[in-house]
Structure formats: structure tokens, C-alpha cells
Amino acid sequence: MATEESKANVKRVQVKRFKPEEYPEKHYLNQETGLWAWMTTVDHKKIGLMYLMSVAFFFFIGGMLALLIRTELLTPARTFMDADVYNQVFTLHGAIMIFFFLIPSVPAALGNFILPLQLGAKDVAFPRLNLASFYIYVIGALFTLTAIFTGGVDTGWTFYTPYSATTGGSVMMMTMGVFILGFSSILTGLNFIVTIHKLRSPGITWDRLPLNLWGLYATSIIQILATPVLAITLLLLTMERALGIGIFDPALGGDPVLYQHFFWFYSHPAVYIMIVPGFGIISEVISTFSKKVIFGYWAIALSSLAIAFIGFLVWGHHMFTAGQSSLASMVFSFLTFLVGIPTGIKIFNWLATMYRGSIDMKTPMLYAMVFLFLFTIGGFTGIMLGALAVDIHLHDTYYVVAHFHYVMMGGMVMAFLAGLHYWWPKMFGKMYSEFWAKLSCGLVFIGFNMTFLPQFIMGAQGMPRRYFNYIDQFQSFHQFSTIGAYVMGVAFFIMAGYLFHSLKKGKRATSNPWGSRALEWQTTSPAPLHNFEHTPVIINGPYDYHKPMSEFQLGIATSHNGHHAGEDASHTVSKTEQV
Amino acid sequence: MSEPSVAEENKSHILHHFVDSDQQFEASKMGMWVFLVTEILFFGGLFAAYIVYRAWYPDLYLQASEELDTFWGAVNTAVLIGSSLTVAMAIRSAQLNQIKGLIINLYITIGLAFTFMVIKYFEYAYKFEKGILPGSYYSYDGIAHEKANIFFSIYYMMTGLHGIHVLIGIGLMIWLVFKAKKNVLHSGYYTPVEITGLYWHLVDVIWIFLFPLLYLID
Numbered sequence: 001m002a003t004e005e006s007k008a009n010v011k012r013v014q015v016k017r018f019k020p021e022e023y024p025e026k027h028y029l030n031q032e033t034g035l036w037a038w039m040t041t042v043d044h045k046k047i048g049l050m051y052l053m054s055v056a057f058f059f060f061i062g063g064m065l066a067l068l069i070r071t072e073l074l075t076p077a078r079t080f081m082d083a084d085v086y087n088q089v090f091t092l093h094g095a096i097m098i099f100f101f102l103i104p105s106v107p108a109a110l111g112n113f114i115l116p117l118q119l120g121a122k123d124v125a126f127p128r129l130n131l132a133s134f135y136i137y138v139i140g141a142l143f144t145l146t147a148i149f150t151g152g153v154d155t156g157w158t159f160y161t162p163y164s165a166t167t168g169g170s171v172m173m174m175t176m177g178v179f180i181l182g183f184s185s186i187l188t189g190l191n192f193i194v195t196i197h198k199l200r201s202p203g204i205t206w207d208r209l210p211l212n213l214w215g216l217y218a219t220s221i222i223q224i225l226a227t228p229v230l231a232i233t234l235l236l237l238t239m240e241r242a243l244g245i246g247i248f249d250p251a252l253g254g255d256p257v258l259y260q261h262f263f264w265f266y267s268h269p270a271v272y273i274m275i276v277p278g279f280g281i282i283s284e285v286i287s288t289f290s291k292k293v294i295f296g297y298w299a300i301a302l303s304s305l306a307i308a309f310i311g312f313l314v315w316g317h318h319m320f321t322a323g324q325s326s327l328a329s330m331v332f333s334f335l336t337f338l339v340g341i342p343t344g345i346k347i348f349n350w351l352a353t354m355y356r357g358s359i360d361m362k363t364p365m366l367y368a369m370v371f372l373f374l375f376t377i378g379g380f381t382g383i384m385l386g387a388l389a390v391d392i393h394l395h396d397t398y399y400v401v402a403h404f405h406y407v408m409m410g411g412m413v414m415a416f417l418a419g420l421h422y423w424w425p426k427m428f429g430k431m432y433s434e435f436w437a438k439l440s441c442g443l444v445f446i447g448f449n450m451t452f453l454p455q456f457i458m459g460a461q462g463m464p465r466r467y468f469n470y471i472d473q474f475q476s477f478h479q480f481s482t483i484g485a486y487v488m489g490v491a492f493f494i495m496a497g498y499l500f501h502s503l504k505k506g507k508r509a510t511s512n513p514w515g516s517r518a519l520e521w522q523t524t525s526p527a528p529l530h531n532f533e534h535t536p537v538i539i540n541g542p543y544d545y546h547k548p549m550s551e552f553q554l555g556i557a558t559s560h561n562g563h564h565a566g567e568d569a570s571h572t573v574s575k576t577e578q579v
Numbered sequence: 580m581s582e583p584s585v586a587e588e589n590k591s592h593i594l595h596h597f598v599d600s601d602q603q604f605e606a607s608k609m610g611m612w613v614f615l616v617t618e619i620l621f622f623g624g625l626f627a628a629y630i631v632y633r634a635w636y637p638d639l640y641l642q643a644s645e646e647l648d649t650f651w652g653a654v655n656t657a658v659l660i661g662s663s664l665t666v667a668m669a670i671r672s673a674q675l676n677q678i679k680g681l682i683i684n685l686y687i688t689i690g691l692a693f694t695f696m697v698i699k700y701f702e703y704a705y706k707f708e709k710g711i712l713p714g715s716y717y718s719y720d721g722i723a724h725e726k727a728n729i730f731f732s733i734y735y736m737m738t739g740l741h742g743i744h745v746l747i748g749i750g751l752m753i754w755l756v757f758k759a760k761k762n763v764l765h766s767g768y769y770t771p772v773e774i775t776g777l778y779w780h781l782v783d784v785i786w787i788f789l790f791p792l793l794y795l796i797d
Contacts, residue, residue: 099777121596125596125606125610192605194609197606198602199597199606219723224613224620225620228623229620229623231621232623232624236736237622239713239736243713243715243716243732245713245714245715245728245735246714246732247733252728252729253726255631258628258631262624262627330684445662
């Protein structure tokens with residue numbers, strides 16, 4: 001039966017050489033336009049762009065809150081806002097940046113746009129669910145904005161009990177917002193897993209899957225396994241406030257450390273939801289701009305899965321001082337060190353990819369370099385915090401703040417920006433100004449280090465995190481840090497400026513401006529409404545830089561019946577070519 | 580495996596981004612399985628809370644579970660297992676293109692699900708009368724244990740969330756009946772029946788864990 005089918009396929013699959021049209025007249029941006037068409041679209045590219053606008057909006061809000069925090073910290077005690085307001089501002093900065101920017105930034109915004117393109121699929125497996133996940137995100141966001149304007153939240157983004165069960169403000173509104181948001185994240189993860197399994201074009205076998213998709217795949221696994229636990233935790237917390245069910249509140253016989261276990265069982269894997277898709281982007285960017293086959297394909301692919309797996313076993317390192325048993329702390333500390341192994345594997349493979357490559361320092365590559373530098377610092381300081389004895393000293397100081405900003409902002413945001421600049425031509429068909437992009441990248445790098453390097457020193461000297469007031473000896477550090485934050489703010493405004501300018505007046509992008517071998521660059525820029533006019537047959541791998549570009553073209557199966565043929569179809573293709 | 584002849588006759592159900600009916604069916608089914616994994620983890624949090632508090636207060640669980648009515652709990656277990664059988668028969672009917680049988684089986688399943696909810700309602704109402712309310716509204720003094728409210732908080736959270744899942748299942752099956760009556764479903768396309776069936780089995784399995792853990796402790 002199976003052989004008959006494949007024989008039938010051999011006859012039907014006629015492959016012609018395919019080169020994408022340059023400067024297409026019709027593409028996804030100018031078809032099905034109008035506000036209503038956008039709002040009801042099931043096209044993954046448009047949904048991706050709507051997510052991109054939303055995360056950019058929340059990045060702006062969160063960034064402004066960060067500048068407010070840094071301005072307040074220019075002087076000890078009150079500079080221009082009260083302590084209560086300050087508590088609300090840092091809570092919102094954390095909650096917005098994590099739940100509304102970092103978690104959806106790469107998977108939901110960039111991932112939605114790029115995943116079906118890299119698979120040669122027309123869309124994700126469940127397009128309507130994809131649109132639903134966007135609206136769930138919007139509803140969650142509305143809840144959160146309501147919480148801000150009806151009393152605010154001052155618990156910190158972690159909502160630790162018993163404080164969160166007893167404090168005033170709109171904690172319930174906020175936790176319900178994050179609860180709703182979780183479903184959006186789950187649906188995106190579910191969609192990606194099924195799409196990667198079931199919608200690959202003929203010729204994309206698991207060993208030809210772009211590393212970006214391995215990253216998104218690992219991320220999706222974490223999303224579907226961890227997010228439901230956050231959902232139940234926040235539901236219990238909401239019930240705690242509404243009915244006083246007493247599971248987390250010691251006044252009612254509950255256990256606050258249990259809340260911390262529940263919370264970090266989600267929230268530690270969640271930091272890998274934020275960083276692992278960034279690893280995927282960096283792999284793509286480094287290979288493309290080094291013009292070299294990626295070094296250690298399987299090592300990079302599987303280390304993403306290893307990080308996802310180990311990430312579930314280390315949540316206790318957030319609770320070394322919270323009263324868990326010392327044996328548990330030792331085990332968690334040991335397991336935490338293990339995360340460094342797959343991460344180190346990735347870093348070395350990227351370096352080996354660049355070694356003797358012909359490196360082209362375009363903006364995305366520059367951001368990848370910044371990523372390597374900052375993320376390595378963030379990773380090593382993480383290992384230090386994972387060491388039990390060191391952590392007792394550094395726990396809840398600015399050292400921790402600096403560490404996770406190096407990982408989240410220096411790692412994830414830089415990877416996000418690398419990806420944004422890398423796929424910008426594919427998204428909008430326009431090029432941005434390289435000069436201004438590099439300038440703003442440099443300013444981000446300088447501003448970032450000015451902001452957070454002093455915080456390592458302050459933290460090591462004992463400056464506690466989240467404090468409104470501080471002793472005079474820290475003032476110069478705080479002021480230096482604030483100036484750094486302003487530099488970053490300027491850099492991001494420059495970025496917004498040249499990106500908008502490129503939309504209006506940018507040079508039109510060719511279909512493959514970077515000379516990449518990956519599938520998404522073999523279609524037009526911007527992509528057509530259904531990504532590829534025909535189901536593409538993939539002849540070469542996404543990193544086959546050893547083959548000349550002229551040889552590098554997509555095959556097209558004129559028959560659509562080629563999806564399940566997989567390897568067979570690609571063999572057929574090469575045979576047909578030889579003839 | 581669908582009959583090729585039927586599948587070729589009617590292709591209106593295939594969405595634009597799928598190559599064929601099989602790919603669409605496989606994708607939908609896998610999607611539902613992944614969703615069920617998230618459901619297990621969602622309830623997993625509650626089971627973890629249950630385990631933690633049971634380890635701390637074993638006496639409490641022994642005493643408090645006597646307040647639960649084992650007889651009606653057992654009846655409800657039988658009702659749900661029966662509904663799992665009928666939903667499986669509904670899927671079989673759809674595979675065999677017996678639309679009438681599909682609708683009848685769905686009606687029986689919906690009826691059993693309602694029976695479950697009615698029994699649950701009377702169980703809740705009886706407890707509310709005694710003052711066994713969730714959380715800080717708890718006012719019953721028949722259990723000589725100061726943490727008695729926590730057992731019932733967990734009880735209400737677990738059975739309440741499970742009840743919400745039963746209600747969602749009822750909604751889904753009413754939707755299926757409408758679809759079947761409009762002749763959308765046939766042996767070449769019964770994906771919604773299949774995946775709703777998967778969901779319903781999970782709801783059943785969760786109850787099979789809840790019943791002994793809450794009712795049958797002694």
C-alpha cells in the first residue's frame with residue numbers, strides 16, 4: 001500500500017526550478033486590507049504583526065515605567081514620587097515586561113510570522129485558534145490596564161502570599177488578567193507543536209528543521225507544560241482573596257511556601273519560554289551572516305530540548321532563603337548548575353560557526369554579538385547565584401536584579417531585536433537605514449552596561465532590591481545607572497524613528513537581501529498571502545552555505561499531494577533534476 | 580482510517596491550509612491530545628495541594644471525608660463511566676456513517692452529564708445547609724479539627740473545576756448534535772466528535788481519581 005502510494009507520487013511530482021518574483025505587486029500586506037479584514041484575519045503573518053504592535057506598545061509602557069523607577073532612584077528617599085506609588089511602578093514594570101512583552105515577544109509575534117514560512121506551510125495548524133489567542137491576549141491586557149487604573153498593584157510581579165492576599169489595590173483584577181493571558185500562551189504553544197509535527201512541506205525532515213523552529217518547539221513544550229500550573233496557582237490566589245480558601249494564607253492555616261513552589265514551578269520554566277526562542281534566532285542570524293554551515297546542528301537543536309527539560313527541575317533555587325529544607329536546596333543548587341551545560345554547548349557551537357566564516361557585520365549580526373557578550377555575563381552570574389552559600393549573601397539584592405536583566409534584556413531583548421531586524425525586510429518588504437540601526441545598537445549596548453554593571457557592584461555590597469530608599473554610599477552607583485537607562489531610552493527612540501522611516505520611505509527589499517539559504521527567504525518580500533504559491537519541495541537544508549547560491553532554488557511540486565511524502569519527495573526531486 | 584470513496588465525494592470540510600482530510604484529522608487529534616496534557620497539569624496543581632495537605636493532616640482527611648456521601652459519589656462515578664461508553668459509541672456511529680445513532684448516543688451522553696450535575700447540585704446544597712461552605716464562610720462545627728475548612732476548600736476547588744469541565748462538555752455535545760442534524764458530519768469527517776470524545780474521556784478519568792481520593796479515604 002505504502003509503496004504503491006509513493007510510486008504514484010513519483011509520477012505526479014513534477015519539479016520545476018523556482019525563483020521568487022522580485023518586488024511583487026500583490027502580497028499579504030496589500031490584499032484583504034481594511035480594519036475589519038485585519039481584525040478578523042486568520043493569516044498567521046497578520047496575526048504576528050498585530051502581536052508585534054501589541055508587544056511594542058507594552059515594551060514602551062514597561063520601558064517608561066523603568067525610566068520612572070530610575071529617575072526616582074536618583075536621590076535617596078523621595079525624589080518625585082511616594083513610596084506607595086514607587087511600589088506600584090516597579091510591580092507594573094515587572095509584570096508588564098514579563099507577561100505582556102517577554103513571553104509573547106518571540107513566540108507569538110516573530111514566531112507566528114516566521115514559523116509557517118520556515119515550514120513551507122500555508123498557515124499554522126489552527127488559524128482560528130491563533131486569532132482567538134490574540135484576542136485572549138487583548139482581554140488579559142484590558143484586565144491588567146483596568147487593574148492599573150482602579151487602585152494598582154504593589155505586590156511585585158511574583159504576587160507572593162500572604163501579602164498579596166491581604167494588601168489593598170486590584171490584585172484580583174491583575175491576577176485574573178495574567179490568568180487569561182496564560183491561555184493565549186498555551187494556545188500558541190499548542191498550535192506550534194501541532195504545526196511543526198503535521199504541516200512540514202515535503203523535504204523538511206527533522207534534521208532539516210531550521211534551528212529557530214527547534215527553539216520554538218522546545219519553547220512550546222514548556223508553554224504547554226508550565227502555564228497550566230500558573231493558571232491554577234493564580235486561580236487559587238484569586239479564590240484566596242475572594243473566598244479566603246486558606247491554602248496559601250497562614251492566617252487561615254495555609255502555607256505561603258507552597259505558593260512559592262507553585263509559582264516558581266511555572267515561573268522558572270517561564271524564563272526559558274523567554275530565552276530559548278531567542279537562542280533559535282541567534283542560530284539563524286549567526287549562520288546567515290557568517291555564510292557558513294551551522295556548527296553542531298544536532299547539539300544546538302537538542303540542547304534546546306535539554307534546557308526545556310532541566311528547566312523544570314530547578315525552581316527551588318528561588319527559595320533558598322524561604323525556609324525549604326537544606327537537602328532540597330542542595331539538590332536544586334546542583335540541578336541549577338546543570339543548566340549551564342546545554343547553554344555552554346550552544347555558545348561554543350555559535351563561536352565555532354563564526355570561526356573562519358566570512359562575517360558580515362550587518363545590524364542583526366551586531367545584535368547577535370551583543371547578545372553573546374551580555375548573555376554570557378548573565379549566564380555566569382546565574383551560576384554564581386545558583387551556588388548555595390553565595391546566594392545567601394546575594395539573595396534579594398541588586399545583584400539578582402542585574403543578573404536577570406543581563407539574561408532577559410541583554411539576552412532575550414537583544415535576540416528579539418536581532419530577529420526583528422533580520423526578518424524586517426520579509427515582514428514589510430522594506431530596508432531600514434544600516435547607519436542608524438548600528439548607531440542605536442551601539443547606544444543600547446553602552447546604555448545597558450552603564451545601567452546594570454553598577455548594579456552588580458551595589459548588590460554585592462548589600463543594596464537590597466525593590467527598596468525605595470538607600471544609604472548615601474550607593475548614590476553614585478544609582479546615578480550612573482540612571483544615566484545609562486536614559487541612554488538606552490534615547491537609543492530605543494532612535495530605533496522607533498528609523499523603523500517608522502523605513503516603513504514610509506525605506507528602500508524596497510529584495511526577496512533575499514542577506515543571501516540566506518533558509519526557506520523563508522525563497523519566497524517574495526513581503527510574502528504572498530498564502531506564503532508560497534504552490535507547496536514547495538525542499539531540496540537543500542537551511543544552512544547549506546557550502547552550495548553556491550545559483551544552485552539554491554526551491555522545487556515546486558505541481559501536484560499538491562506531497563505533504564506526507566517527506567523524504568520520498570525530496571529524493572524524487574533530485575532524481576528529476578538529474579534527468 | 581476513512582473510506583477513500585466517501586472522502587473524495589465530500590471535501591467541503593477541508594480547510595485551505597491542509598493538503599488532505601487525513602492531515603487535517605491528524606492535526607486536530609494531536610491538538611486535542613496536547614490540550615489534554617495541559618488539562619492534566621492544570622488539575623495537577625490541585626492534586627499537589629491535596630497531597631501536601633494530606634501529608635500534613637492525615638487525620639483531617641479521614642474525619643472530613645466522612646461528611647461526603649459515598650453512595651451518591653458512587654452513583655455519579657457509574658453515571659460518568661456510562662457516559663464515556665455512550666460517547667465512544669457516538670464516535671463509532673459517526674465512523675459507520677450512522678448519523679441517527681450518532682445523535683441518539685449524543686443525547687444519552689448529554690442526559691448522563693446532566694444527571695451527574697444534578698446529583699452534584701444536591702450534594703453541594705446539602706453541605707451548604709450544614710454550613711460547610713468554602714473558605715472563610717465555613718461555619719460547620721461537626722468536625723473536631725481546626726483545619727477542617729482547608730479540606731473543604733480543596734474539595735470545592737477540585738469538584739467545582741471538574742463540574743465546570745462537565746458543563747463545557749455538555750455545551751460541546753449540544754453543538755455536535757446541531758452539527759449532526761445539519762448533516763455536516765459523516766464517516767469522512769467526524770473530527771469534532773472524535774476530539775470531543777477525547778475531552779470527555781479526560782473529564783471522566785479526572786473524576787475517577789477524584790472519587791476515591793475524596794470519598795473513599797477510610
